[in-house]
Amino acid sequence: MRRINGEWAWPLVALTLTGLLLAACGAGGGGNGRPAGNAVPPSEDLPLVETTPPPQRLLIPGETTEGELEAGGTERWVFATVGGRLVTVEVWFRPATASGPEAEVVATLIGPDTAELVQAAGTVTLPPYIVEQELGQTGSYLLQLEARSGTPGRYTLLVTLSDERLLTRPEVYTGTLSLEETPASAFDGADSGWGFIWPSPRRAISGWYFHDPANPGHNGLDIAAALYDPIIAAAAGTVSFAGPSGGYGNLVLIDHADGWQTWYAHLSYISVMVGDQVAQGETIGAAGSTGHSTGPHLHFELRHLGVPVDPLVYLR
8 A cells, every 4th residue: 555645545545446436337327227327218209398287187078077267267178089080079157157148268179289170169158069070180189168258167068079970960860979988998909008007096187298289299198196196007017117217207117018118207216126027007106206397296108119109098
């Protein structure tokens, strides 16, 4: 051991060894297939947007739901379906909760490619009505209700899907649309996702949805979750990544059959390791707000052969 100015050089040796260890860890990666340090998986293509999304809620076609429009307000509803179906939108207002019968409302339907499909205007007494609008693409659709004047107040909303024209065909139609079929039961075969279940106990949207018009680069679905809510595997598979990953925070990736892969981001805790075989419904971690996140929720992505697809189309 050399002396420097009459003293043994222990601090210098310790610093040198520490540097060598750090360099070796950085060169070898995180182990177990994990990217080195706080890197993002190689298939990551677009950064997450660190902004607060507008309030929006999940809409189940065939089921009535309630809402309220304040003066100057806008309500956003999101639903998913396969392409080629027809959608009918009906709204009923409660005049006693409105500022007057002539309060104006506009309903706008926006497609998965963020293009406006149709817009209908109305009032509290004669609400906007969208009848059998053709939906040409598979994906998530945004229905916006906007108060143009006055306070429309509380309302009931019903969106129905059909495969054939019942109200706008030449023949006179005297029946009513069936409300029994929902998107999950309407899809057959591969379109049903062959068993992708909701990974959070709360079946609701808390932020952006897939390719949201206000954030087109968003490749997933922000699912509502409280801090430490259990997060489960949407389908059986093998854990291919588990660890910190840039804007995704604590991230778990699960590989499934036929080239499918699910991503679970912003977790507060990870309970699986790379290589683990997980069953559908098995807990893989806890919800959190790590990475680029404005509050506790689950950022969920579904990819097929490496290409992001709309989770709402496949979840059941």
